[in-house]
Amino acid sequence: MSSRRNFIEKLSITAVGLPLLHSPAQLFASSTEPYDGPILKVAIMGLGSYGTRVAKAMEDCKRAKLVGVISGTPSKIKKWQSKYNLPDKNCYNYENFDAIKDNPDIDAVYVITPNGLHKDQSIRVAEAGKHVICEKPMGVNAEEGQAMVDACNAANVKLLIGYRMHFEPKTVAVIQMRKDGAFGETKFFQGQSGFTIGDPTQWRLNKELSGGGAMMDIGIYSINGARYMLGEEPAWVTAQETKTNPEKFKEGIDETIQFQMGFPSGAVANCLSTYNMNNLDRFFMTGSKGFVEMQPSTGYGPIEGKTHKGKLTQPHVTHQTLQMDGMAALIFEGVQPIVPVDGEEGVKDMKIIDAIFLAAKTRDKVML
Amino acid sequence: MSSRRNFIEKLSITAVGLPLLHSPAQLFASSTEPYDGPILKVAIMGLGSYGTRVAKAMEDCKRAKLVGVISGTPSKIKKWQSKYNLPDKNCYNYENFDAIKDNPDIDAVYVITPNGLHKDQSIRVAEAGKHVICEKPMGVNAEEGQAMVDACNAANVKLLIGYRMHFEPKTVAVIQMRKDGAFGETKFFQGQSGFTIGDPTQWRLNKELSGGGAMMDIGIYSINGARYMLGEEPAWVTAQETKTNPEKFKEGIDETIQFQMGFPSGAVANCLSTYNMNNLDRFFMTGSKGFVEMQPSTGYGPIEGKTHKGKLTQPHVTHQTLQMDGMAALIFEGVQPIVPVDGEEGVKDMKIIDAIFLAAKTRDKVML
Numbered sequence: 204m205s206s207r208r209n210f211i212e213k214l215s216i217t218a219v220g221l222p223l224l225h226s227p228a229q230l231f232a233s234s235t236e237p238y239d240g241p242i243l244k245v246a247i248m249g250l251g252s253y254g255t256r257v258a259k260a261m262e263d264c265k266r267a268k269l270v271g272v273i274s275g276t277p278s279k280i281k282k283w284q285s286k287y288n289l290p291d292k293n294c295y296n297y298e299n300f301d302a303i304k305d306n307p308d309i310d311a312v313y314v315i316t317p318n319g320l321h322k323d324q325s326i327r328v329a330e331a332g333k334h335v336i337c338e339k340p341m342g343v344n345a346e347e348g349q350a351m352v353d354a355c356n357a358a359n360v361k362l363l364i365g366y367r368m369h370f371e372p373k374t375v376a377v378i379q380m381r382k383d384g385a386f387g388e389t390k391f392f393q394g395q396s397g398f399t400i401g402d403p404t405q406w407r408l409n410k411e412l413s414g415g416g417a418m419m420d421i422g423i424y425s426i427n428g429a430r431y432m433l434g435e436e437p438a439w440v441t442a443q444e445t446k447t448n449p450e451k452f453k454e455g456i457d458e459t460i461q462f463q464m465g466f467p468s469g470a471v472a473n474c475l476s477t478y479n480m481n482n483l484d485r486f487f488m489t490g491s492k493g494f495v496e497m498q499p500s501t502g503y504g505p506i507e508g509k510t511h512k513g514k515l516t517q518p519h520v521t522h523q524t525l526q527m528d529g530m531a532a533l534i535f536e537g538v539q540p541i542v543p544v545d546g547e548e549g550v551k552d553m554k555i556i557d558a559i560f561l562a563a564k565t566r567d568k569v570m571l
Numbered sequence: 572m573s574s575r576r577n578f579i580e581k582l583s584i585t586a587v588g589l590p591l592l593h594s595p596a597q598l599f600a601s602s603t604e605p606y607d608g609p610i611l612k613v614a615i616m617g618l619g620s621y622g623t624r625v626a627k628a629m630e631d632c633k634r635a636k637l638v639g640v641i642s643g644t645p646s647k648i649k650k651w652q653s654k655y656n657l658p659d660k661n662c663y664n665y666e667n668f669d670a671i672k673d674n675p676d677i678d679a680v681y682v683i684t685p686n687g688l689h690k691d692q693s694i695r696v697a698e699a700g701k702h703v704i705c706e707k708p709m710g711v712n713a714e715e716g717q718a719m720v721d722a723c724n725a726a727n728v729k730l731l732i733g734y735r736m737h738f739e740p741k742t743v744a745v746i747q748m749r750k751d752g753a754f755g756e757t758k759f760f761q762g763q764s765g766f767t768i769g770d771p772t773q774w775r776l777n778k779e780l781s782g783g784g785a786m787m788d789i790g791i792y793s794i795n796g797a798r799y800m801l802g803e804e805p806a807w808v809t810a811q812e813t814k815t816n817p818e819k820f821k822e823g824i825d826e827t828i829q830f831q832m833g834f835p836s837g838a839v840a841n842c843l844s845t846y847n848m849n850n851l852d853r854f855f856m857t858g859s860k861g862f863v864e865m866q867p868s869t870g871y872g873p874i875e876g877k878t879h880k881g882k883l884t885q886p887h888v889t890h891q892t893l894q895m896d897g898m899a900a901l902i903f904e905g906v907q908p909i910v911p912v913d914g915e916e917g918v919k920d921m922k923i924i925d926a927i928f929l930a931a932k933t934r935d936k937v938m939l
Contacts, residue, residue, distance in 0.1 A: 391763075391851070393841075395761070443831050443936070445837055445839050459837075461839055469814075469815030469847075471813050473841050473843055475761075475841055480758045480857055480859075481758075481857055481859065494849070567934055567935070
């Protein structure tokens with residue numbers, strides 16, 4: 204029996220007949236076995252610090268491989284070519300990358316550029332017939348996100364969003380506990396996502412490129428976390444914005460936003476998104492039968508946490524390694540992560556971000 | 572040198588010349604020495620479960636002593652008389668307790684009745700010329716609280732509110748750290764105060780007697796905590812109410828309220844008050860130089876917590892013992908706790924509660 208079949212037989216089968224990947228740790232563990240299935244050949248678009256991190260993580264992937272780059276900086280391309288042995292024909296710039304459609308050696312492009320560029324770049328990738336992996340936030344609002352979903356559907360390519368936590372072993376274990384009823388009725392989620400941002404000239408503080416401030420960058424973790432920890436979609440949001448430094452955080456760049464969500468069951472969430480506090484990376488969820496707290500909860504790890512049943516002990520694996528192997532399994536074998544990472548999932552978060560910005564502005568409850 | 576003078580000399584002197592009690596542990600430690608100063612002779616009004624707890628805690632007080640009771644239930648009075656050796660002349664009911672003015676054996680009355688009765692009862696105690704110690708919330712709104720302050724001022728008696736945490740050793744240590752700048756600029760406070768309330772017929776779920784639901788009873792800890800942890804008074808509040816069980820939590824009885832506060836410095840607070848979740852008793856505060864987290868943070872103890880400097884190790888002492896000894900020191904010697912416990916402090920919390928209820932109703936930001 205091949206290790207691939209062996210791997211697939213370890214998976215459960217969901218109601219709709221798709222294999223469900225219960226634990227990325229399984230995937231990772233199995234990845235130490237020889238793997239003879241298809242390899243997802245990935246080009247990274249945008250060679251900044253996060254692109255560099257993803258490339259490094261992919262060195263340990265069994266199912267995904269960095270094969271090309273798209274960048275506006277020739278010197279960076281040269282460096283990456285040398286480091287990753289990338290042929291000239293797999294290297295593009297922002298003018299010529301549509302030609303990727305004629306390159307059979309690239310299956311997917313991971314878009315890791317400033318948020319404000321995601322939509323147009325992702326649609327161009329889709330139109331070139333390649334799967335799109337887009338870093339979150341998928342765009343600067345839900346309308347952009349939906350346009351990306353539509354374009355990828357029309358081009359018959361996958362659109363996946365860089366939700367690395369959906370593959371992180373402790374997070375997956377907690378979500379599985381919630382699905383199994385270990386927490387009883389989920390009641391309250393608290394998320395704190397923030398750090399003190401440095402260099403005021405960076406693109407993250409430029410509205411044109413970022414689409415917003417802390418919320419787009421880091422607040423989205425609490426939004427997404429509230430949804431996967433409570434297991435519901437919010438019915439309303441409220442939000443309160445505080446700005447102590449309008450020179451650094453200009454119009455349209457949020458510094459600190461507190462936001463709340465209400466869910467159909469009556470569960471509530473209370474969250475903080477900030478660019479003006481020391482590292483805040485804490486999740487807490489309580490239900491009728493138990494609780495979970497995680498700190499750090501969404502950083503690059505190791506994640507740490509405990510539930511009413513004790514400490515979370517799942518091993519740390521580099522998130523982006525698991526993510527890219529998991530996305531390859533999703534694309535080639537339909538292996539679903541415990542919580543979706545598709546474009547629709549991304550649009551759900553973007554709609555909530557839109558609503559939070561509206562609520563902060565109007566100071567009114569915004570129904571979803 | 573008498574132990575009392577010895578005790579007083581251990582205290583620092585505040586800017587206004589009043590001795591400041593830096594640590595209730597000092598008070599408690601010194602209370603193991605012989606004490607020859609005045610004893611605060613206290614009558615407890617309301618012999619329910621909290622009154623019983625206070626009486627028991629007072630058994631260990633050196634500076635305060637239970638000497639009488641006010642109750643509407645003769646059988647309870649009898650039981651307490653026997654247990655605490657209380658003379659008939661120090662026992663009153665709700666009709667005749669104004670006669671306490673002619674009783675030199677009682678210095679102060681601790682009002683531990685339902686919130687809706689506090690104002691009238693406290694004013695009657697003041698008019699009888701006795702110091703008033705009133706359990707929190709001091710009344711059902713700020714107007715009542717101010718009337719109590721005015722009446723006690725007019726009668727030239729003290730009005731103290733049962734803020735036991737202001738005497739709790741770990742809490743006091745954290746407040747002192749904050750005052751000493753150990754946390755740098757305080758930035759964010761998170762308070763979670765809640766439990767699942769049982770018997771639906773209890774007075775706490777009767778608007779007439781309670782003035783509100785979880786907010787009056789338990790949410791007030793997060794309000795007061797935000798103020799003493801951040802060291803500022805809020806400039807605004809917002810609030811969102813969720814009610815999953817309108818039969819149990821009738822009109823005017825809040826089940827779950829999330830509320831936020833903004834402070835002049837730009838600091839913010841994000842809090843939860845609920846009668847519908849498993850025990851939630853957590854404080855978190857972060858500043859530019861450090862953090863503190865406490866859980867449990869306001870229960871009867873032991874309180875547990877840690878800061879960026881390590882675990883809080885101050886010893887647990889029954890809160891109400893410290894409170895009553897501390898209040899005696901305040902009344903007789905002007906020894907100020909690290910954060911006030913007077914009527915004005917109570918009114919500050921009541922104004923915030925009023926604003927939270929208004930914000931929840933109007934769904935608008937309410938300026939303070």
